[in-house]
Amino acid sequence: MRSCNCKECQDMCRFPCAINIREFKKFIEKHGRNSLMLCNDSYYDRIFMRIAIPGHEGGFSPTKVTEFDNKKPCIFFKDGLCMIYEDRPMDAKKAYHKATDEYTKYFYKLVEEWESEKGIKLINQWMRREI
Numbered sequence: 001m002r003s004c005n006c007k008e009c010q011d012m013c014r015f016p017c018a019i020n021i022r023e024f025k026k027f028i029e030k031h032g033r034n035s036l037m038l039c040n041d042s043y044y045d046r047i048f049m050r051i052a053i054p055g056h057e058g059g060f061s062p063t064k065v066t067e068f069d070n071k072k073p074c075i076f077f078k079d080g081l082c083m084i085y086e087d088r089p090m091d092a093k094k095a096y097h098k099a100t101d102e103y104t105k106y107f108y109k110l111v112e113e114w115e116s117e118k119g120i121k122l123i124n125q126w127m128r129r130e131i
């Protein structure tokens, strides 16, 4: 199955998929710790993990949404398509074509989980390169 290459889906890949805490370890096992970045952008003013954009692998995301570079989308976005489509995070499945109300609920729940005790512990382990 190929990923969608409509403009809406392509635009979303400029702000790569968020990863939920249940996907986190499995995603790292498959794609490596540096496939992710810690997102602390000022637009959301929240902390959560996203797939990385080039230049931010294994580190922090840009601090402002406006600093995301349109020419540098998700590291798994190649020639207008998602290269890990079969294995894409739930975030991409929920936001197919557009961010619906259901997607928005999913996203804020995901962020709440990252800001829980369990989520912060995972982030600390990731930052210390223990996972």
Ligand code: SF4
Pocket (backbone or CB within 6 Å): 012, 013, 014, 015, 016, 017, 051, 074, 075, 076, 077, 078, 081, 082, 083, 084, 085, 088, 089, 092
């Ligand atoms: S994982 Fe795939 S769907 Fe998600 S942002 Fe990256 S390229 Fe897009």
